[in-house]
Amino acid sequence: MRNEKMRKFPKRLDWYIIKKFIGTYVYSIVLIISISIVFDVNENLAKFTSFHAPLRAIVFDYYMNFVPYFANLFSPLFVFIAVIFFTSKLAGNSEIIAMLACGMSFKRLLRPYLISAALIAVLNYYLGAYVIPQGNIVRHDFESLYKNNKKNTSASNIQLMVDKGVVAYISQYDDLRKTGYGFALYKFENKKLVSQMNANIIQYDTIAEERYHWKARNYKIRTLKGMREQITSGSELDTLIQMEPMDLVFSKGQQETFTSPELLRYISKQQERGSSNVVQYEVEFHKRIASSFASFILTIIGVSLSSRKRKGGMGLYLGIGLALSFTYILLQTVSATFAINANTPPMLAAWVPNILYAFIAYFCYRQAPN
Numbered sequence: 001m002r003n004e005k006m007r008k009f010p011k012r013l014d015w016y017i018i019k020k021f022i023g024t025y026v027y028s029i030v031l032i033i034s035i036s037i038v039f040d041v042n043e044n045l046a047k048f049t050s051f052h053a054p055l056r057a058i059v060f061d062y063y064m065n066f067v068p069y070f071a072n073l074f075s076p077l078f079v080f081i082a083v084i085f086f087t088s089k090l091a092g093n094s095e096i097i098a099m100l101a102c103g104m105s106f107k108r109l110l111r112p113y114l115i116s117a118a119l120i121a122v123l124n125y126y127l128g129a130y131v132i133p134q135g136n137i138v139r140h141d142f143e144s145l146y147k148n149n150k151k152n153t154s155a156s157n158i159q160l161m162v163d164k165g166v167v168a169y170i171s172q173y174d175d176l177r178k179t180g181y182g183f184a185l186y187k188f189e190n191k192k193l194v195s196q197m198n199a200n201i202i203q204y205d206t207i208a209e210e211r212y213h214w215k216a217r218n219y220k221i222r223t224l225k226g227m228r229e230q231i232t233s234g235s236e237l238d239t240l241i242q243m244e245p246m247d248l249v250f251s252k253g254q255q256e257t258f259t260s261p262e263l264l265r266y267i268s269k270q271q272e273r274g275s276s277n278v279v280q281y282e283v284e285f286h287k288r289i290a291s292s293f294a295s296f297i298l299t300i301i302g303v304s305l306s307s308r309k310r311k312g313g314m315g316l317y318l319g320i321g322l323a324l325s326f327t328y329i330l331l332q333t334v335s336a337t338f339a340i341n342a343n344t345p346p347m348l349a350a351w352v353p354n355i356l357y358a359f360i361a362y363f364c365y366r367q368a369p370n
Contacts, residue, residue: 047146
């Protein structure tokens, strides 16, 4: 019994493969991201100069957040390259032949690979769900100031349900000042209007301790009770309305700036309001989970393809690996676009690449040497 338990623990051979895997994975990230930075600097240097971007902001606000974002985005590619690269070298040195000749099964050989894939998957999910969204806020702000010089800071004719039977309307909204103009709040009971508040200006209180705190200026409230109407007015009123600035102005890539718990809260809140503008947020939430599982699928494909010793070295398998990795990333993008534009279920759209590549992984596994 004790010997059986000990077999489950990583052995020296397992640690050898894990170190090779993780080391090659990190090396490929450093190499490819370094090349990406060089191309990005070359492409955007003129924009940075024309918009007078400070060097400190370029380094710390842009590139310090550029690196983890793209490293995590293309992590499946780096996993595949790492597996193909060092497994082909092991096969070329007849190390895998020696392992299999000693009675080790291919399934047993996969164990250290899957342990490494699990470590990478957990790290990718944690970074993508909690860390990188915070950096994306800084990066997007930098891009709007010094790169694209565009940021959606206003909206008009906004209408949304802020509570059950309560509808808010804002004629014009300025996100820089967190101020709305031409505000109206309607409350209905049994499809009948029972109260209405109008205000020339409504401003979000950014320093209030509680959320949803707004200040209405030059307001008038009409309360309807049967055939009677009561009107109250004033110059300023502190009120709680269940809406926030993020509900009023939408910008490209905004879903990337939310952590996963924030995405869930936002999706739930928007669905309660009956909003249809949540598909990209749902896709983003499910994609973060699906991308993490891709490490396992692509690892199995990579090991199965490159574990045989063949003439010609790793060139062919590296090419196949790159093609499959880029196809996976392309399929992710295409399925997300279908979900947004063609009413495909967001969860299905996020998991389609994994489902398809799981079949490819199973086929490659069946063809692997034993």
